[in-house]
Amino acid sequence: MKIGCHLSSSGGYVAMGQTAVSIGANVFQFFTRNPRGGAARAPDAADEAAFRRFARENAIGPVLAHAPYTLNAAGADERVRSFASAVMLDDLKRLEAIPGAMYNFHPGSHVGQGADKGIELVASLLAGVRDRFGDSPATTVLFETMSGKGSELGRTFAEIRRLIDAAEAAAGKGAYNLGVCLDTCHVWDGGYDIAGDLDGVLAVFDREIGISRLKAVHANDSMNPLGSHKDRHEKIGKGRIGIEAFRRIVNHPLLADLPFYLETPCDLQGYREEIALLKEMKK
DSSP states (O other): OOOOEEEOOOTTTTHHHHHHHHHTTSSSESSOOOSSSOOOOOOHHHHHHHHHHHHEEEEEEEEEEETEEEEEEEEEEHHHHHHHHHHHHOOOOHHTTTTEEEEEEOBOOOOSHHHHHHHHHHHHHHHHHHOOEEEEOEEEEEEEOOOOOOTTSSSSSSHHHHHHHHHHHOOOOOOOOEEEEEEEEHHHTTTTTTTTOHHHHHHHHHHOOOGGGEEEEOOEESSSSSTOOOOOEETTTTSOOOOHHHHHHHHOTTTTSEEEOSSSSOHHHHHHHHHHHHHHHHO
């Protein structure tokens, strides 16, 4: 089972890999930079090379890099979009050093402009990043499913598909390997009943996006009832989705081979326990 959690990147890649192994994980997620700011660690070629060796030796991967929350590709303010473009370009260039890595980002908030305009802006930004990158990034870029609070984009599978189609139209097919990270808390809060009708939800995903686009799962329980549009993560089995739903999720044939990344409100010991719990559920 490919299972891990979100880790601090403060010590670099090798430190994250060592921490992952110590808690029973074989994948991990990290923020590319301060999640509520723009600062990033200076690139460290020696650490990157050492991590590539460590990852091969310990069968770690894929690594999931998470863009900062401040990245809003759909922002109404040109300065906000320019910041988002600069951050994404820098992040993708850095990730070229980590083979097989994936880059996950929140599609953004249209802040009153309307979903159509927001989708157009996201697609335009991705096209611009691709043009300045100079080639097609090796890193797979993932749109995260969102809970639908405020003016968030990506609140439905249909809207995620519109984002993918618009990005491919603007940047050109093949410019990116675009996929989706399904967040269990977000889709539950967004109104998709993964506890009562997982098969049905995945059928809708396949029909509206295509199951081949699903590349990763954020495994999070939710503090809120179905369809609340709030986005409050809870520990596995302690929230409204429930432990039996996660047993079905980790064993579902359309999900079982995907990497799972925990973003629950845990410390390292808590993550160690949740990783062991999900592994025990795996048939």
